[in-house]
Amino acid sequence: MERQLIISVGREFGSGGHVIAEELARRFELPLYDSNLLENVALEKNVAHEGLQKYDEKPKVKLFYRTVRGHSNSPHEHVANMQFDFLKREADAGKSFVIVGRCAETVLKGNAGLISIFVLGDKMAKRARIMEKYGITEDEARRMMEKEDLKRKSYHNSHCKGKWGDSRNYDLSINSSRLGIDKTIDMVEYYIRTRIEHEA
Amino acid sequence: MMAQILAGVIFVIMFVLIVSEKIERHIVSLMCGGLMIVLVFGICMHSPDAIMETLSLKSFMTTNFWYQVNESAESSTGINWATIIFIAGMMLMVEGMGRAGFFRWLCLGIAKAVRYQTIPIFITFMVMSSVLAMFIDSITVILFLAAVTVELSRLLKFDPVPMIIAEIFCANLGGSATMCGDPPNIIIGTSLGYSFGDFITNTGVIAGVSLIIVIVYFYFCFRNDLRKKTQDGGELYYPNPKDAIESKKDFVISCLIFACAIIMLVTHAQTGLTVATIGLFIGVVTLLTAGSAAMTIIKKVDYKTILFFIGLFVVVGGLEETRILELIAGAISKASGDNTMLMIAIVLWVSAVASAFVDNIPFAATMIPVIRTLAQAQGLDLSVLAWTLAMGTDIGGSATPIGASANVVGISVAARDGHMIGWGKYCKYAAPATILVVLISMVSIYVRYF
Incomplete structure (x- = not known):
């Protein structure tokens, strides 16, 4: 029986984490879950995907939400939990996949097939990548980076005990600015293949 | 002075x-509550009497706690044990009813009675939400009603969100009608010595009139959303209400x-039995x-709620003993001058706005000594202020998604099925309805008592 392989990729904004996850999915011939995860959830619940999307990977503002007897009125929390449940079900069913963000390294912790990776980058390199990708100025790129990273950090830390980007929570933390995106992908692929051989 | 500052700081920290x-x-x-006893009553006030009065343990020994021999209203301070016992008793009863399948049977039975037509379900569920919430805590009412609404929406292909928003609103409205409908009312009733009959003939009348207007309001808000129905031509399987009953014996007993x-x-x-006795018996x-x-x-x-009440009563008892609440009453009195109608408006709207954002239970508990002082100072009938406070706190909570526990639970039940209700969507319909009912309450109080 083939080994179950779940690759979770946490990432800083502009680090190329998503591109790395896409390429890993291609090389290992695995389905990729990112924002499309919500489409699967929406399909399962038979509701419009757009209704859920606006709450995806966003932290809740505590002042506006309450919890009563385990019930929360925060749509952000419900959308996150639906995705976590979906991931757990897929993992429990023995499926292999690549998942970007969504606290997967914590949600799927304990699953034998999980390999968790966090991709970070140097500020300068990330900024240059964002400027090129979105065609914006340096200042706009800096603000965009700060805003998105704060959002990801708050989202992650509100759902997990471990801190976002803390290397102790991941099997491998890698700075994509050191080797560049392509070489980073090669290196991560090598790490994953070595792990698979080692654990076989 | 030190005791007052400390009591105020503890209260703010708690909030x-x-x-x-x-x-x-x-x-x-x-x-x-523990800090209030040690720091305020113990260290600052050196008052064992204040501790005893706030803990209110002697109340168990009085006949009036279990059996009200005279009809005169009696006010109490500190831990309101009658409220605690009543709520605990009702929680046990409701748990038993839920286990027996009573609520699901009732919801499905009504849906079947109106032949699973969306608009009649919408109207009857609003009425049922109000009527059940008159006797049962609104969280339980909404928990079952919203779950059945979601189930029916999947079957009949309608958007459950409008119906759930309307049900939440009506549950809060129904709760305002009786002494046992909403926790603030239980606290007001037991603290100031009002009966079930007093509530139903005062807040109950206002809630009844408001319910009719609110049903019309929500009908016009949502009639188009609820009529959007896609026919896929397949045969529908309607759930049988009888299947909801887990055990016939338990069902009959719980009924x-x-x-x-x-x-x-x-x-x-009439019988003289207090709510403490009724709660204990049930x-x-x-x-x-x-x-x-x-x-x-x-x-x-839900023992956590019971413990929350106990701690809350001690903290409010501290505010009372240190006379901070008299300062608040003085401020309201000053703001309204000698104009009692203005005072009513202030108490009503301040209660409503505050309850829309903060838990209405601590708010009501805090306001009771305030209205007691106001009534004495202004020579106004305490009961009028009590009905005003009850309507303000009960209805104000409907305005926002966090105003009342039923709102949070209803929104959560919808969200678990993928139907998200954010602040915008909720407030768009519930906030105008809240303003409408608070206005109706204000006019009713002016017409009837002035």
Whole structure:
């Protein structure tokens, strides 16, 4: 029986984490879950995907939400939990996949097939990548980076005990600015293949 | 002065911690209650009497606690044990009813009676939400009603969100009609000595008139959304209400206990039985008839809410003993001058706005000594201020998604099925309805009591 392989990729904004996850999915011939995860959830619940999307990977503002007897009125929390449940079900069913963000390294912790990776980058390199990708100025790129990273950090830390980007929570933390995106992908692929051989 | 500052600081810390949800609210209220006893009553006031009065343990020994021999209203301070016992008893009864399948049976039975047509379900569920919430806590009402609404929406292909928003609003409105409908009313009734009959003939009348207007309002808001129905031509399987009943024996027993509770509550002014006695009786009978399931029922009781109430009463008792609340009453009195109508408007709207954002239970508990002082100072009938406070706190909570516990639970039930209700969507319909009902309450109070 083939080994179950779940690759979770946490990432800083502009680090190329998503591109790395896409390429890993291609090389290992695995389905990729990112924002499309919500489409699967929406399909399962038979509701419009757009209704859920606006709450995806966003932290809740505590002042506006309450919890009563385990019930929360925060749509952000419900959308996150639906995705976590979906991931757990897929993992429990023995499926292999690549998942970007969504606290997967914590949600799927304990699953034998999980390999968790966090991709970070140097500020300068990330900024240059964002400027090129979105065609914006340096200042706009800096603000965009700060805003998105704060959002990801708050989202992650509100759902997990471990801190976002803390290397102790991941099997491998890698700075994509050191080797560049392509070489980073090669290196991560090598790490994953070595792990698979080692654990076989 | 030191005691007043400390009591005020403890109260503010309690409120902030409850809102922040960093620590569970029952732990917060108990810790703050403990601080109030040690720091304010003990160290600052050196007053064992204040501690005893706030703990109110002697109240158990009085006949009036269990059996009201005279009809005169009696005010109490500190821990309101009558409220605690009543709520615990009702929780046991409701748990028993839920286990027996009563609520699901009722919801499905009504849907079947109106032949599973969306608009009639919408209207009857609003009425049912109000009527059930008159006797049962609105969280339980909404928990079952919203779950059945979601189930029916999948079957009949309609958007459950409008119906759930309307049900939440009507549950809060129904709760305002009776003494046992909403926790603020139980606290107001037991603290100031009003009966079930007093509430139903005062707040009940306002709630009844408001319900009719609110049903019309929500009908016009949502009639188009609810009529959008896609016909896929397939044969629909309608759930059978009888399937909801887990055990016929338990179902019959729970119906009898519920009927008994209603009769005892409606007639308690005549029989002399207090809400503490009724709560104790209902709770004990539920456990005795539950047999081997008694332990399961006890474990399901929301003891955290009960502990929260105990701590809360101690903290408010501290504010009362240190006379801080008299300062607040003085400020309201000053703001309204000698104009009692203006005072009513201030109490009503301040209660409504505050309850829209903060838990209405601590707010009502805090305001009771305030209205008591206001009534004495202004020579105004205390009952008028009590009905004003009850309507303000009960209805104000409907305006926002966090204003009342039923709102949070209803929104959560919808969200678990993928139907998200954000602040915008909720407030768009509930906030105008809240303003409408608060206006109706204000006009009703002016017309009837002035």
